Amino acid sequence: MLAFLQSASEPVSVIDVANELGLHKNSARFHLDALVEAGYVERAVNATGSQGRPPLVFTATSESPTISNLHLTELVQVLISSFIQPTPGSFELAESAGRTWGAGVASQEDQSGIALADLATHLGERGFGTTLDDETVTFTRCPFRATIAPEQLPLVCAMHRGFLDGFLDESGAGLETAELAIGPRICTATFEEQGAARAHSSIA
Secondary structure, three states: OHHHHHHOOOOEEHHHHHHHHOOOHHHHHHHHHHHHHHOOEEEEEOOOOOOOOOOEEEEEOOOOOOOOOHHHHHHHHHHHHHHHOOOOOHHHHHHHHHHHHHHHHHHHOOOOOOHHHHHHHHHHHOOOEEEEEOOEEEEEEOOOOOOOOHHHHHHHHHHHHHHHHHHHHHHOOOEEEEEEEOOOOOEEEEEEEOOHHHHHHHHO
16 A cells, blocks of 8 residues: 555545555555554645545655665666676676675674574575575575566676675685575575685695
8 A cells, every 4th residue: 555655646545545456445544544643644635626525635755664676676777787787897796796795794783603594594684585404505585586687687696696705704604605506496505615616626
């Protein structure tokens, strides 16, 4: 209901809300009154000049919480297409940005001292479905998969890999991402001790 009011270009009536959401007008009025009481919606009289009692109309206030995240999704897509995608080292740039992001989260949030558990928790708070098994984090849900343009998803995945490494580095876990396996629905991140990949390369 609040999302409908926020998207409306002019004040709407109880009947407008009821018709849009498939509600009885009494139910619509009840929820509108609750939003008014919370300070998220303003109620006004629509002076039509006609005889009879003028109808009440409702508008969302500037204090109402944003319901849709479309503006954020579009902002991400614009930033990626304008500043990352055209760059020759686009994947390195995305990963570097992700490292900064992850390190910032690790430095600002309270930690339990169990780095991978903390990592899974903070990813969950950001819309990812995560499960933790030993040194593997499985992503059962990605909040970007259905909203970001398919050609931009690999860059978003690179940014998330950077997030993992930035978070773990700032946490002092001594771990880094060994592999981030991207699947059609489920992704899996496995971790190893920092520098292990370089050690393997030098031995080979």
